[in-house]
Amino acid sequence: MTEASLPEISAASSPPGGRGTRRARAALPLLLGLPVALWQVAFFVLPLAFLVVVTFWKVRNFRLAPAFDLANWEKVLTSTPFQRALVYTAEVALVATVLSMLLAFPAAHAIALRLSARARGRWIAFLIIPVFSSYILKVYAWQVVLSPGGLVNTGLALLGLPAADLLGGTLSLNIGLLTLTLPVVTLILTFALMGMDHSLIEAARNLGASKVQVLTQVTLPAIKPGLGLAGVTAFLLSFGDYASPVFLTGSNPPTLAILIVDTVKSGSQWPRASVIGVSMLAILALAFVLVQALTQKRKTR
Amino acid sequence: MTGRILRNLYLAALALFIAMPMLVIVVFSFDANRFPALPWGGFTLNWHREALADAMILSAMKNSVIVSLGTAVLATVLGFSAAYLDYRYMFFGKRPLMLAVAVPPAVPVTILGMAMLAALSRTPMFGTPAGIIVCHVAIAVSFSMALIRLRLGELGPDLEAAAWNLGASPLAALWHVVIPFCKPSLIAAFCLSAAVSFDEFMVAWFVGGVNETLPVRVLNLLQGQVNPKINAIGTLVLAISLILVTLAQRFARLGGAGKETA
Numbered sequence: 001m002t003e004a005s006l007p008e009i010s011a012a013s014s015p016p017g018g019r020g021t022r023r024a025r026a027a028l029p030l031l032l033g034l035p036v037a038l039w040q041v042a043f044f045v046l047p048l049a050f051l052v053v054v055t056f057w058k059v060r061n062f063r064l065a066p067a068f069d070l071a072n073w074e075k076v077l078t079s080t081p082f083q084r085a086l087v088y089t090a091e092v093a094l095v096a097t098v099l100s101m102l103l104a105f106p107a108a109h110a111i112a113l114r115l116s117a118r119a120r121g122r123w124i125a126f127l128i129i130p131v132f133s134s135y136i137l138k139v140y141a142w143q144v145v146l147s148p149g150g151l152v153n154t155g156l157a158l159l160g161l162p163a164a165d166l167l168g169g170t171l172s173l174n175i176g177l178l179t180l181t182l183p184v185v186t187l188i189l190t191f192a193l194m195g196m197d198h199s200l201i202e203a204a205r206n207l208g209a210s211k212v213q214v215l216t217q218v219t220l221p222a223i224k225p226g227l228g229l230a231g232v233t234a235f236l237l238s239f240g241d242y243a244s245p246v247f248l249t250g251s252n253p254p255t256l257a258i259l260i261v262d263t264v265k266s267g268s269q270w271p272r273a274s275v276i277g278v279s280m281l282a283i284l285a286l287a288f289v290l291v292q293a294l295t296q297k298r299k300t301r
Numbered sequence: 302m303t304g305r306i307l308r309n310l311y312l313a314a315l316a317l318f319i320a321m322p323m324l325v326i327v328v329f330s331f332d333a334n335r336f337p338a339l340p341w342g343g344f345t346l347n348w349h350r351e352a353l354a355d356a357m358i359l360s361a362m363k364n365s366v367i368v369s370l371g372t373a374v375l376a377t378v379l380g381f382s383a384a385y386l387d388y389r390y391m392f393f394g395k396r397p398l399m400l401a402v403a404v405p406p407a408v409p410v411t412i413l414g415m416a417m418l419a420a421l422s423r424t425p426m427f428g429t430p431a432g433i434i435v436c437h438v439a440i441a442v443s444f445s446m447a448l449i450r451l452r453l454g455e456l457g458p459d460l461e462a463a464a465w466n467l468g469a470s471p472l473a474a475l476w477h478v479v480i481p482f483c484k485p486s487l488i489a490a491f492c493l494s495a496a497v498s499f500d501e502f503m504v505a506w507f508v509g510g511v512n513e514t515l516p517v518r519v520l521n522l523l524q525g526q527v528n529p530k531i532n533a534i535g536t537l538v539l540a541i542s543l544i545l546v547t548l549a550q551r552f553a554r555l556g557g558a559g560k561e562t563a
Contacts, residue, residue, distance in 0.1 A: 028471045028472055028475070029386060029389075029390045029392065032382040032385060032386055033382065033386050033392075033398070035378075035379060035382060036379040036380075036382045036383045036386075036398075036402065036442065037398050037401070039379055039435075039438065039439065039442070040398070040401035040402055040405075040439060040442070041401065042435075043417065043420070043435050043436055043438070043439040044401060044404075044405050044413075044439040045401055046420060047413075047416035047417045047419060047420035047421075048408070048412075048413075048416050050416065050419055050420050051412070051415065051416040051419060054419060103315070106308075106311055107311065107312055107315045110308045110311070110312055111312070114308060123312075125547075125550055126316065126319075127319070128546060128550060129542075129543060129546050129547070130319055130323070132493065132496045132497060132500060132542060132545075132546045132549075133323070133496070133500060133539055133542035133543065133546065134500045134516055134519075134535070134538050134539060134542060135500065135502075136502050136516050136519055136520055136523070137322070137323075137326055137516075137519060137531075137535040137538060137539065138322035138323065138326075139322075140326075140519070140523055140531060140535070141321070141322035141323070141325040141326050141535075142322055143523075144325055144329065144336075144337045145321070145322075145325055149336060149338060150337070150338065151325070151337065151338065151339055154338040154339040154340075155339045158339055158340065178318070179318075179319075179322060182315070182318070182319065183319055186315070236407060236409070239409070240408075240409020240410070240411055240412065241409075242410075242411050242503060243520075247523060257409065257411040260411050260412070260415060261411060264415055264418070264507070270419065273415060274415070274419075277411070277412040277415055277416070280409065280412060281408070281412060284407075284409070
């Protein structure tokens with residue numbers, strides 16, 4: 001038996017293999033790493049990169065032709081429908097973000113800090129389910145509930161009350177978006193509140209701080225990164241959503257996601273659809289960096 | 302105490318809001334009314350029967366099963382690779398790789414769908430279940446890696462080292478020590494990836510062409526007339542999602558993990 005084949009007792013914290021077996025040592029990570037790396041590059045990174053490239057291409061005779069042309073950017077960014085949709089989508093996403101944070105926080109606070117461990121576990125399990133269960137169906141269900149001949153209105157009629165115009169406005173849109181954002185935002189805030197140092201709250205209470213003071217000066221600052229993450233998530237989900245604006249407001253007015261789908265499905269204007277998509281990504285990246293910067297400051301203190 | 306009552310009322314209202322759309326689908330899939338309305342029109346299984354006799358729904362169901370199973374298998378394997386790489390090794394390019402695995406769910410599916418369609422449209426994968434699978438894997442692997450990485454964090458550094466010291470090769474240690482240890486999280490990752498794929502409709506709509514999955518079928522039914530079959534398919538879809546997500550939670554012990562930190 002050669003020395004190299006003996007089990008190494010001293011090098012316990014790294015995989016075996018001494019001199020001359022460097023290639024063997026690299027084999028396993030390569031074997032594990034290459035497939036997943038290639039996969040994510042081929043089906044995620046490259047498609048997005050291609051999307052950026054296409055924004056500079058031209059459409060000739062209904063076919064894409066490689067070019068370096070800024071005309072698509074100019075055309076889209078200066079067009080009124082795009083600008084309107086951009087402002088509207090940002091507005092909608094901001095409102096949905098604020099609403100979902102305001103509605104989720106009291107619930108998360110109660111779940112994380114007031115409920116028993118068992119009830120908390122159940123709530124977490126309950127909140128995870130809607131995150132991964134059919135959103136398109138839920139939007140349809142709200143259509144059924146809110147439409148003129150739907151559950152609410154037929155219910156009102158049974159009680160002899162006048163019908164309410166619920167579908168096709170800000171209310172129904174926000175109901176739809178909250179269906180998307182509320183469970184995940186509540187989860188993030190719950191985890192953030194569970195993870196904070198609870199003795200801080202107790203200490204503040206013992207020092208005579210009021211409930212409001214504890215909230216604004218202890219609890220909220222302590223979960224700042226969680227607040228940031230929850231806010232970014234809500235914004236991201238509602239900014240890019242397609243189903244709620246289509247089925248709960250009838251695409252009127254259109255959001256950026258609707259513009260993309262219409263442009264793509266109508267055929268040839270790929271470069272312009274790509275410009276909208278890349279602009280959306282840029283805005284989301286900006287929002288993420290901004291929130292990250294705001295919440296990171298706190299950590300270094 | 303009024304504070305306590307108010308708190309419970311608020312939580313109940315939130316739970317109702319979240320559960321409402323799912324309850325509506327299930328309850329009214331058994332309603333004899335053609336359009337779901339009050340009062341309840343009587344119990345019927347007609348819509349379920351009609352949905353199950355609809356050739357397009359059946360083919361969508363078949364596609365959905367193929368796509369979500371394929372996605373689940375691949376996303377679990379790739380997710381494990383990524384999680385183990387992250388846990389065990391330091392190497393050049395690790396951060397970009399981990400980002401490429403983690404980030405896809407954060408990109409709006411509309412944009413992702415458009416990008417993936419542009420990339421796949423010139424390949425034979427376009428319009429096939431395989432095309433949907435490769436795209437869904439790129440999204441689901443993020444969740445799968447996260448679940449498995451959590452579990453790997455609980456594997457003490459000694460166990461694998463002990464195997465090496467006893468003469469196991471890195472591959473043998475991986476196979477006989479690490480993978481059995483990760484088994485619950487692998488099952489959880491499988492179920493969650495299947496659920497993610499089963500519910501996804503934008504990418505599947507863009508990339509699938511004429512091969513519709515169930516949520517894409519629902520999307521297309523929604524664009525047409527009111528159709529009570531939607532409730533019936535919806536009940537089935539929700540039941541499958543519920544089972545998959547609940548299984549994922551059981552095996553990942555997400556509720557339990559919550560208790561530990563409390």
